[in-house]
Amino acid sequence: MSTSPTSSANWSAACATPASTTPSPSPCRIPTRRRRTACDPFSSASPIAPGARWSSAPGPGAGGACRPGGRGRRTLRSGGGRSRTNRRAWGEAGAGTRAGVPRRFGRSSATSLGAPASYLTVGASLDVTRTTDTTIANPTGRERDLATLTTLGAFAWDASDSPLDPKRGWRLEARGEPTLTVGDSKLGYFRTSVQGTAYLPMGAEAQTVLAGRVRVGSILGGAVSAIPAARRFYAGGGGSVRGYAYQAIGPRLADNTPQGGASLLETSFEVRHKINQQWGAVAFVDAGAVSPYRTPSAGDFSVGAGFGVRYDLGLGPIRADIAFPLDKRQGDPAFQIYISIGQSF
Numbered sequence: 001m002s003t004s005p006t007s008s009a010n011w012s013a014a015c016a017t018p019a020s021t022t023p024s025p026s027p028c029r030i031p032t033r034r035r036r037t038a039c040d041p042f043s044s045a046s047p048i049a050p051g052a053r054w055s056s057a058p059g060p061g062a063g064g065a066c067r068p069g070g071r072g073r074r075t076l077r078s079g080g081g082r083s084r085t086n087r088r089a090w091g092e093a094g095a096g097t098r099a100g101v102p103r104r105f106g107r108s109s110a111t112s113l114g115a116p117a118s119y120l121t122v123g124a125s126l127d128v129t130r131t132t133d134t135t136i137a138n139p140t141g142r143e144r145d146l147a148t149l150t151t152l153g154a155f156a157w158d159a160s161d162s163p164l165d166p167k168r169g170w171r172l173e174a175r176g177e178p179t180l181t182v183g184d185s186k187l188g189y190f191r192t193s194v195q196g197t198a199y200l201p202m203g204a205e206a207q208t209v210l211a212g213r214v215r216v217g218s219i220l221g222g223a224v225s226a227i228p229a230a231r232r233f234y235a236g237g238g239g240s241v242r243g244y245a246y247q248a249i250g251p252r253l254a255d256n257t258p259q260g261g262a263s264l265l266e267t268s269f270e271v272r273h274k275i276n277q278q279w280g281a282v283a284f285v286d287a288g289a290v291s292p293y294r295t296p297s298a299g300d301f302s303v304g305a306g307f308g309v310r311y312d313l314g315l316g317p318i319r320a321d322i323a324f325p326l327d328k329r330q331g332d333p334a335f336q337i338y339i340s341i342g343q344s345f
Contacts, residue, residue, distance in 0.1 A: 074103045084090035089247060089258045090229030094129030097299040100152065116159035124151045125255030133229035135256055144184040146228060160199060164342035167206045179231070187226050193217035193264070197345050209272040210309050213345045217264035224262050224292040232260030235288035236302075236340040239345075240266060242286050243304025244334060250290030250300070256331040261290035265301075268345060272310070280310035280317065284344070296339050302327040306335075 026109075047266045080097035101125025106116055134141050155174050160169035177191040194214040202208040217233050223230060236244035236258075251259040266288040272278045287303045289296035306323030321338045338344075 012320040034322045041345075042256065074101050076101055079098060084232070087230075087247065089234070089260060092129050092131045092133065092228075092230050095125060096125055096127035096129075098125035099123055100335050117155045118158070119154075119156045121154040124149070128152075129228075131228050132255060136171045138268075144228075146181050146183040146185070147183045148179060148228070148231075152176075156323075160197075162333065165312070166197075166199045166211075166343065167201050167209050170200045181228065185226060187222045187345065189219055189221035189227060191217070191219045191231065209270075211268075211270040211343070211345065212270060213266070213268040215264065215266040218294060220294070221264040222262075224260065227262065229260055232262065233264035234258060234292055235264060235266055235290050238321075238336075238340065240286070241268075241288035241302060241304050242306060242338060243282070243325040244302060244337070244343075245335055248332065249288050249302045251292055252329075252331075254257050256329075259292070261295060261296075263295050265289045265296050265318045270344070272343070278312050280312070282308045282310060282319070282321070284308070284321070284323075286323070310343075313341075319343065 061225075064110070075098065078097070078099035080094045080095070082093075084093040085091065091214075100121055102121040105120070125148075127150075128146075129147050129148070130143065132141050132143045137298050149312040154173065155172070155175075156173040158171050159167075160166035160171050172195070174194045175192065179189055179191060183185045183188075193215065195213070195219075197213045200210040202210065207326045219227060219233070233250075234247035235241050235249040237246035241249055247258045247260070248256075249258075250261050253259065266286070267325060268284065268286045270282055270284040272280060272282050282305070285305045286302065287301055289300035289302070291297065291300045303326040304323045305326055306321055308319055308321030310319050319340055319342070321340070321344070322335055323338070324335050
């Protein structure tokens with residue numbers, strides 16, 4: 001039983017408290033002043049903050065990004081504070097400050113016609129943390145005091161017709177994060193990722209939609225053991241590869257503690273069919289790989305498959321999925337159940 005922080009709240013089979021760390025959609029029209037909100041590019045919902053995620057466009061792991069209110073408008077968003085995050089693979093506690101400037105170009109919304117909307121974000125963050133992780137060399141835990149300076153450049157294109165229930169179009173997001181860590185260890189590296197999704201309607205009324213997703217990521221410039229565990233790549237869970245526990249895919253210690261990696265490849269394919277005005281059904285296959293090397297190999301992949309139902313609320317569907325791991329390892333559950341708002345990607 002596990003929970004998975006994804007773009008929308010996911011529950012385990014027991015439907016425990018949602019553990020989402022990604023901001024939900026909001027108007028995001030914030031004046032230029034210091035204010036910590038879920039829309040800050042480097043708030044606790046940032047990938048630069050420990051164990052969390054921020055995205056400049058909606059998609060897997062992005063439950064609706066903060067967007068400037070008018071075309072070409074630039075808005076400074078800044079924040080800071082203390083944080084404490086505990087995962088099975090690592091723990092991190094400390095304080096940080098961050099600032100970023102998102103800017104939108106193109107059409108005013110995901111449902112308006114015309115050229116794709118695009119979003120550019122630049123920013124920087126400084127975090128001072130005490131990080132604990134376990135490695136093969138230190139199975140009982142390694143503790144390091146670190147200061148991490150990260151800069152962010154991200155660009156996203158959104159040509160889909162809906163943020164929660166897309167039926168046609170595509171989305172693409174690319175981001176790069178040059179990072180310098182000093183303290184008990186010193187390391188400079190570059191973390192980058194690209195994600196694309198596409199939606200193909202079948203028939204005039206789009207009762208059946210074929211949907212696909214691909215995400216690739218790589219960390220250049222450092223060995224996995226030197227990179228803080230909170231900043232490695234992980235896979236598994238509701239916004240990643242369904243059927244597996246959160247962060248469960250990839251290298252593990254003897255006690256099944258996930259290690260994360262320096263490279264990532266994820267793919268998803270769904271067939272979405274609308275049964276009537278309110279109800280729909282979905283069948284899906286997800287696959288993902290995490291590797292300590294620059295690129296994953298074929299042996300690193302884990303595949304999950306399943307099906308689900310959708311109930312349309314008008315603004316978007318409620319989804320309930322059950323998924324099964326097809327490459328089950330010791331410690332993996334027999335299945336996972338996910339309940340959330342909006343399509344999985």
